Amino acid sequence: MGNTSSMLTQYDIEEVQERCNHTFSQQEIVSLYQRFCQLDRNGRGFISSDEFLSIPEFAVNPLSQRLLRMLNGLNFKEFVAFLSAFSPRATLQHKIEFIFKVYDSDCNGKVTFSDILDILRDLTGQFISEQQREQVLTRVLEESGYTKDSALNISDFMKILGNSGTRMEVEVPVD
Amino acid sequence: MSSTTGRFRPSSSESDLDRPNIEDYLPSGSSIQQEPRGKLRLRDLLDISPTLTEAAGAIVDDSFTRCFKSNSPEPWNWNIYLFPLWCCGVVIRYFILFPVRVLVLTLGWIIFLSSYIPVHFLLKGHDRLRKKLERFLVELICSFFVASWTGVVKYHGPRPSMRPNQVFVANHTSMIDFIILEQMTAFAVIMQKHAGWVGLLQSTILESMGCIWFNRTESKDREIVARKLREHVQGADNPLLIFPEGTCVNNHYTVMFKKGAFELGCSVCPVAIKYNKIFVDAFWNSRKQSFTKHLLQLMTSWAVVCDVWYLEPQNMRSGETPIEFAERVRDIISARAGLKKVPWDGYLKHSRPSPKHRERKQQSFAESVLRRLEEK
Numbered sequence A: 001m002g003n004t005s006s007m008l009t010q011y012d013i014e015e016v017q018e019r020c021n022h023t024f025s026q027q028e029i030v031s032l033y034q035r036f037c038q039l040d041r042n043g044r045g046f047i048s049s050d051e052f053l054s055i056p057e058f059a060v061n062p063l064s065q066r067l068l069r070m071l072n073g074l075n076f077k078e079f080v081a082f083l084s085a086f087s088p089r090a091t092l093q094h095k096i097e098f099i100f101k102v103y104d105s106d107c108n109g110k111v112t113f114s115d116i117l118d119i120l121r122d123l124t125g126q127f128i129s130e131q132q133r134e135q136v137l138t139r140v141l142e143e144s145g146y147t148k149d150s151a152l153n154i155s156d157f158m159k160i161l162g163n164s165g166t167r168m169e170v171e172v173p174v175d
Numbered sequence B: 001m002s003s004t005t006g007r008f009r010p011s012s013s014e015s016d017l018d019r020p021n022i023e024d025y026l027p028s029g030s031s032i033q034q035e036p037r038g039k040l041r042l043r044d045l046l047d048i049s050p051t052l053t054e055a056a057g058a059i060v061d062d063s064f065t066r067c068f069k070s071n072s073p074e075p076w077n078w079n080i081y082l083f084p085l086w087c088c089g090v091v092i093r094y095f096i097l098f099p100v101r102v103l104v105l106t107l108g109w110i111i112f113l114s115s116y117i118p119v120h121f122l123l124k125g126h127d128r129l130r131k132k133l134e135r136f137l138v139e140l141i142c143s144f145f146v147a148s149w150t151g152v153v154k155y156h157g158p159r160p161s162m163r164p165n166q167v168f169v170a171n172h173t174s175m176i177d178f179i180i181l182e183q184m185t186a187f188a189v190i191m192q193k194h195a196g197w198v199g200l201l202q203s204t205i206l207e208s209m210g211c212i213w214f215n216r217t218e219s220k221d222r223e224i225v226a227r228k229l230r231e232h233v234q235g236a237d238n239p240l241l242i243f244p245e246g247t248c249v250n251n252h253y254t255v256m257f258k259k260g261a262f263e264l265g266c267s268v269c270p271v272a273i274k275y276n277k278i279f280v281d282a283f284w285n286s287r288k289q290s291f292t293k294h295l296l297q298l299m300t301s302w303a304v305v306c307d308v309w310y311l312e313p314q315n316m317r318s319g320e321t322p323i324e325f326a327e328r329v330r331d332i333i334s335a336r337a338g339l340k341k342v343p344w345d346g347y348l349k350h351s352r353p354s355p356k357h358r359e360r361k362q363q364s365f366a367e368s369v370l371r372r373l374e375e376k
Helices: A010-019 A026-039 A049-053 A064-071 A076-086 A092-103 A113-127 A130-143 A154-161 B042-046 B049-060 B063-067 B082-122 B127-148 B176-182 B196-204 B219-235 B291-299 B322-337 B355-374
Strands: B151-156 B166-170 B188-192 B212-214 B240-242 B267-276 B304-310
Touching: A010 A026, A010 A076, A026 A076, A026 B049, A049 A064, A064 A076, A064 A092, A064 A113, A064 B049, A076 A092, A076 B049, A092 A113, A092 A154, A092 B049, A113 A130, A113 B042, A113 B355, A130 B042, A130 B355, A154 B042, B042 B355, B082 B127, B082 B291, B127 B151, B127 B176, B166 B176, B166 B322, B176 B188, B176 B240, B176 B267, B176 B304, B188 B219, B196 B291, B212 B219, B219 B240, B267 B322, B304 B322
Parallel strands: B151 B304, B166 B240, B166 B267, B188 B212, B188 B240
Antiparallel strands: B267 B304
């Protein structure tokens, strides 16, 4: 079993860095590559849902099913691009765009009432009734000057989340 | 003293014998929500970054996968004058040491079988003598195994005594743990039933040691094992050895101990095993290699170096639950062997965590939303 990290050349690393707007350092990319190979147990070049779910800490996450749909079939470059929103070097705009993408399940650039409700359902499960969830969301939307029928776009998200001090940072272990 | 504290629990606890609560190990209400206060606003609902961060953190690195990561040996041969030396080493290891070791092992087996079979069949009437001889022979063949990888084992602390009402628990790195401990004491062990030649040995020779086999996936087996465990602890005269982690861990971490061994109401004697990785990684990664391959890897290495500590026997304290007791013993073993503790059940290698854990997170979020909705 050879040392897999040696298969990444400087050229590869730079290409990946370009793809993720230099949000990760070269060492971090090597680390991520080792992790990617470790998770891709079948060596197929992508990490299957089953392989992701073998991480217990991921499997218990309320949003894991939704994230799996985004992670499905990503190759290494796309995997790094996915994670780049969590880099301390990523801009706030990048992070909020990522959150927006999680909401916008049909990728039409609009987040509707039902999109938000879907996420809220994942996050609260059986502990809030469907009816109560809708009431809560309607009320909160109206208090912020939106209605049940308004579709939020990315600039709305920027306005709402832009100054909330969102801390979405994950440190890549480098040895 | 032990008999007063932990008399057997009713059988209802047997069904969850192998399912300790992860909540009992994790700090309460893990980091997902830091009790935000004040009126609920839209941004509080939309900001899902804490949950996303947790998910991404787990993808990048997680404590569970770390427990089962084999450490590849540090290459030291890429140098013009080290390389020839390394080549010499390879020649010695594969073409001198390995054949000699195979020879030693074969010799061991010949001696073992040629005495074990007559003892087993001819001494049918003299049970005590037969048992004694059989145990001696099993210890002997284990010594041959240890010799076949030039095991350099340092035993610390008093040798285990042969008396009833005690169980030995050890951390688990590879099946060779069992061989290393067995060469000193004829333990009866509880193990997963294996296939192939290991399974054959299990069902023939080791059976006579009072060893107990089970199938991890059979829930019916659990009850049978729990019953056999009790019978053995009370009746038999050789001590019982249990690997409460239930799976092999890479000797850097310990996963949760199953509480089965800790609710028998008898003394628990911790055994800590630490391997020195200088020549070979003794972790058996059963996903990557068969046990035969693992043994071959050990037999072609320079030596297997390890330390074994027999630690002070522990009894359940009054007011202590079996899980707390198990945790205390895990602390003792982890501290002695220098292992880090993780809050995961090793069986998660074969199954998914129960939805209970996710529901716990959902509940805390739901409660915080509802509470803040009330606030003005």
